[in-house]
Amino acid sequence: MSKYIPFTTEQKERAASVDLEEFLRRRGEKLITSGRDKRLASDHSITIRGCEWFDHATEQGGRAISFVKQFYGLSYPDAMSLLLGDDLGGRYPVAKEKEPEPAKPFELPPQSESMRRVYAYLLQKRCIDRETLNAFVRKKLIYKSCERSRDGTKEYHNAVFVGFDEHGVPRHGHKRGLYTMGQGYRGNIEGSDPKHSFHYLGGDDTLYVFEAPIDLLSYISLFPEGWQEHNYVACCGTSSIPVLEMLRQLPQLRQVYLCLDNDAAGHAASERMAKLLEERGISAEQLVPQQKDWNDDLKAEQENKMERSALCQTFC
Known part of the structure; x- marks a missing residue:
């Protein structure tokens, strides 16, 4: 005690x-x-x-x-x-008092003329299905940005996953660095409205919920049959806010599949979301990837296919 x-x-x-x-x-x-x-x-x-x-x-x-x-x-x-501290006098420094920050209006970064790096990264590094990627690009849900550093000496290339409101106005953007080595940058664009995170509306009565846009695309790549009919949302985190917005926009929803990461944070968020949904009379079912997330599952499947193909060429 x-x-x-x-x-x-x-x-x-x-x-x-x-x-x-x-x-x-x-x-x-x-x-x-x-x-x-x-x-x-x-x-x-x-x-x-x-x-x-x-x-x-x-x-x-x-x-x-x-x-x-x-x-x-x-x-x-x-x-x-x-x-x-032991003397109760204060071992660690006190945080500086927060200065009020002016609200920064949401603005998408400038678009690059070429999509080559986005396709190379998502198709080769992330194993996303090409037809699936084409469908999202055609709807302007994904594009490549090219941004310069403040001193103008560097260029940053990111895949931008755009979230639109029900009127077709962009309200949210999630950036993912297009670098194949090391831990790439990822984060939401300042001023993004969490209600309108990256999503696809097919119009039926089902909704699939993910943490990250790449996991959303990975799941569709794994289970492509009839995907255009369903609804999908990537929370760009584990907040319930985008899910509640989908319920508002899609009153026909009857079934929600919670496809969050296979880790402690993902399981906790799934349980919390399931409770919110059930309180609103919506059936919720948790779909758990075998690996840490759906992109890991997709890459593992692609590796297995390559191994099977190599064995077939050797022994068939």
């Missing part, structure tokens, strides 16, 4: 205001830049900024004390002691 410590109001505020980025770095945690936020490399669903955190899988968040309690499984006194 943790020892009772009568923390002062000042100590409570200081602990709650600890800069989580600095706190995590000092404790050996790896962080990934995600817009103005940082994501935990060990759990991409958690973002931090200053002393605040948010778990997009559970849709919970708060300040430094609640983060330490949840992430490290500590009691309130132990979390306070960790943040303040």
Whole structure:
């Protein structure tokens, strides 16, 4: 049992205001830049900024004390002691006070004249079916951007997955770096409306839900029969907001298939979404990839096909 410590109001505020980025770095945690936020490399669903955190899988968040309690499984006194140090005077720096940020209007990045890199990346690296990719490109749901760095010395090439509202106006954009080596960039364009993330509307009474656009395309590549009739949405994360928007736009929906990642964050998000859907009278079923995600399943299938083909050529 943790020892009772009568923390002062000042100590409570200081602990709650600890800069989580600095706190995590000092404790050996790896962080990934995600817009103005940082994501935990060990759990991409958690973002931090200053002393605040948010778990997009559970849709919970708060300040430094609640983060330490949840992430490290500590009691309130132990979390306070960790943040303040043994002398309770303050071991870690306090986050700078947030300055109000002007809302940045949503704007898609400029489009490149060539789609060659997008096709090369998605067809060769990600094994997406060509006809499926063609269908999304024709609807202007996918294009290639070419953006220059601020100093004009570099060019950045990204696949952009566009989300339109019901009036055909682009409201959301998700970028994926077109680099075949290392960990490529991925993230939502600033100002994107999460309600209108990347999706395809076929019009029937079924909806398939994914975390990432590439997983959506991978699933269709794996199960192409009659796919144009169904509805698909990629949440570009694990938020329920895009799913609820699909329910609003598609009152005919009767069955939702939750096809999120095969990991702790994906399972938790699926359970949360299933509860929301069932409360609204919609049947929800979880479809789980064999690997970590549907693109891993697609690539594994392509490798198996190549191996079978090679064996056939050798022994047939």
